[in-house]
Amino acid sequence: MDLKFATIQEIKSLIEKKEVTPEQVLDFYLEQFAVIDPTIKSALEVFDKASILKSFSGKGLLAGIPGLIKDNINQEGRIASCGSKILENYTAAYDATVISRLKEEGALLVGRANMDEFAMGSSTETSAYCKTANPWDTSRVPGGSSGGSAAAVAAGLVPWALGTDTGGSVRQPAGFCNLVGLKPTYGSVSRFGVIAYASSFDQVGVFTHTVYDNALVYSAIAGVDEKDSSTLDLAKKDYTENLTGKFPTGLRIGVVENALEAAELDPEVKKVVEQAITDLEKAGVTVQRISLPALDYAAATYFILSRAEAASNLARFDGVRYGFRAPDIANLEEMYTKTRHDGFGQEVRIRMMVGNYVLSSSHAGKYYNKAKKVQRLIRGEFNEAFKDVDLLLMPTQACPAFKFGAYDDNKLQMDLQDYFTAAVNIAGVPGISIPCGFTDSGLPIGVQLIGPHLSEEKLFQVGHAYQQITDWHKKNPKV
Numbered sequence: 001m002d003l004k005f006a007t008i009q010e011i012k013s014l015i016e017k018k019e020v021t022p023e024q025v026l027d028f029y030l031e032q033f034a035v036i037d038p039t040i041k042s043a044l045e046v047f048d049k050a051s052i053l054k055s056f057s058g059k060g061l062l063a064g065i066p067g068l069i070k071d072n073i074n075q076e077g078r079i080a081s082c083g084s085k086i087l088e089n090y091t092a093a094y095d096a097t098v099i100s101r102l103k104e105e106g107a108l109l110v111g112r113a114n115m116d117e118f119a120m121g122s123s124t125e126t127s128a129y130c131k132t133a134n135p136w137d138t139s140r141v142p143g144g145s146s147g148g149s150a151a152a153v154a155a156g157l158v159p160w161a162l163g164t165d166t167g168g169s170v171r172q173p174a175g176f177c178n179l180v181g182l183k184p185t186y187g188s189v190s191r192f193g194v195i196a197y198a199s200s201f202d203q204v205g206v207f208t209h210t211v212y213d214n215a216l217v218y219s220a221i222a223g224v225d226e227k228d229s230s231t232l233d234l235a236k237k238d239y240t241e242n243l244t245g246k247f248p249t250g251l252r253i254g255v256v257e258n259a260l261e262a263a264e265l266d267p268e269v270k271k272v273v274e275q276a277i278t279d280l281e282k283a284g285v286t287v288q289r290i291s292l293p294a295l296d297y298a299a300a301t302y303f304i305l306s307r308a309e310a311a312s313n314l315a316r317f318d319g320v321r322y323g324f325r326a327p328d329i330a331n332l333e334e335m336y337t338k339t340r341h342d343g344f345g346q347e348v349r350i351r352m353m354v355g356n357y358v359l360s361s362s363h364a365g366k367y368y369n370k371a372k373k374v375q376r377l378i379r380g381e382f383n384e385a386f387k388d389v390d391l392l393l394m395p396t397q398a399c400p401a402f403k404f405g406a407y408d409d410n411k412l413q414m415d416l417q418d419y420f421t422a423a424v425n426i427a428g429v430p431g432i433s434i435p436c437g438f439t440d441s442g443l444p445i446g447v448q449l450i451g452p453h454l455s456e457e458k459l460f461q462v463g464h465a466y467q468q469i470t471d472w473h474k475k476n477p478k479v
């Protein structure tokens with residue numbers, strides 16, 4: 001049975017018709033990992049079959065469907081390293097809420113996905129363990145920070161994967177790897193058991209080939225959780241129910257004009273996204289050009305706020321309670337400094353230093369407090385825009401997948417990867433990246449749809465309808 005690049009929907013139907021058993025499905029994908037992952041390196045660990053099946057509930061929305069989990073999400077009894085040496089030997093004592101919900105829905109969780117250390121990055125190059133390759137061109141990065149999750153789905157190793165998106169870490173790698181990537185409304189998915197980077201932005205997101213599949217996995221994980229007080233009062237429901245394949249009548253999409261004119265945008269990406277807009281217009285969607293001037297400040301605002309939150313969140317890794325502790329230490333202070341110096345990689349250390357700086361009493365007024373004000377401005381602009389249009393559209397990515405090391409000498413340029421995604425996290429609204437074409441050299445490009453709070457259902461409806469008139473998502477790399 002060849003299940004390579006099969007969608008969840010297809011595998012579900014094969015299982016329901018008893019043409020294949022969950023165990024055979026699992027065997028197929030474990031074999032894919034064994035053959036292909038030595039070149040892609042998407043997983044930090046693939047679990048053994050018996051232990052995967054031990055928690056198999058046998059029923060549910062995702063019964064018998066294998067998926068890969070980003071390594072900053074706790075899976076009971078498994079390591080959760082966050083791609084960092086400091087948590088190399090940390091074993092999760094409990095399941096994150098998203099994990100227990102996936103298990104209840106019958107999902108088979110096959111392993112841990114590589115990631116940028118503590119989700120800080122746009123290329124998965126800051127992982128302490130290995131660099132993950134983009135299945136479309138193995139000399140290029142898969143994007144980040146959820147690069148392992150994206151690469152695994154793109155290479156056909158699993159039909160879905162979980163990532164986290166704090167400033168773009170699901171949507172940007174989805175764009176780089178020709179996948180659908182959802183960053184849900186802040187508070188719609190529980191963060192309980194998700195190791196924090198910047199808590200006011202972090203959300204668990206989903207990678208799949210199709211919007212339909214994405215809605216399925218979202219249905220399994222979304223909803224209020226008493227263990228996470230930041231979750232919204234959202235009842236559980238099946239988001240695939242209203243996926244008719246038609247665009248909602250009267251739909252108005254606002255194309256963010258200044259995003260398409262931004263100097264940061266690669267001309268080839270622009271061309272492909274413009275084509276997607278034309279396709280939507282041809283399908284009868286009303287497209288309106290709008291402007292979001294505050295977008296220009298989103299990456300800088302994200303830069304300050306995310307570092308501030310990271311500095312505070314990562315203070316807990318001190319060699320006392322979790323994971324790594326530096327050996328041969330003379331006293332307590334040396335234990336803290338050596339443990340944190342040797343345990344964290346350079347990118348994480350820089351971010352913590354920047355975070356403490358922008359929070360310090362002498363500089364907070366100039367940086368942190370000012371960034372919080374700009375955040376309100378950005379939120380206000382999104383709210384205004386959604387009075388005129390149902391959804392917004394802009395590019396997901398500034399450029400196509402880049403070569404390993406492309407930004408080694410210019411880290412600041414790497415931060416511009418967040419240009420089109422971070423505003424969505426700052427506003428707390430949902431965004432989804434959908435495959436919309438390729439560059440001349442065959443690298444995938446994604447288009448981003450953004451909606452008001454809790455508009456996931458509409459995003460899925462529109463995205464699913466778009467996938468009925470296009471077949472970009474059906475194209476797969478030769479791996």
Ligand code: GLN
Nearest residue numbers: 119121165166167168169
């Ligand atoms: N690229 C962004 C960063 O480096 C986004 C990270 C994320 O969403 N986790 O911070």
